[in-house]
Amino acid sequence: MTALTAFEALARHLSFKLAASELGVTPAEISQQIKAIEDDLGVALFVTRGTGVMLTSPGNDIYSVLASSLSKASDVVRAIKRDVPGKSRCLK
16 A cells, blocks of 8 residues: 555655655655555656656556546545434444
8 A cells, every 4th residue: 555655646746855744754765655556567667757757558548547536535534423423324
């Protein structure tokens, strides 16, 4: 989960410094997490461009799915919070 969190923050900010600041870690730690994912997948997810980074096509594919999933999870959390207190929710 740590690696996916680092990936999502870096993909959103396109900055190691901003991603690290948001997560309370160092840019080197973000880099290590990204390297672990890239090594596992065998593809580059980011490329360095000047002082920043850009998503590669595979990186963009992963980010699109991850961002959509996080958005859906956020929608569910908001819906749960809107429910009337004390009302039971049953899963079928």
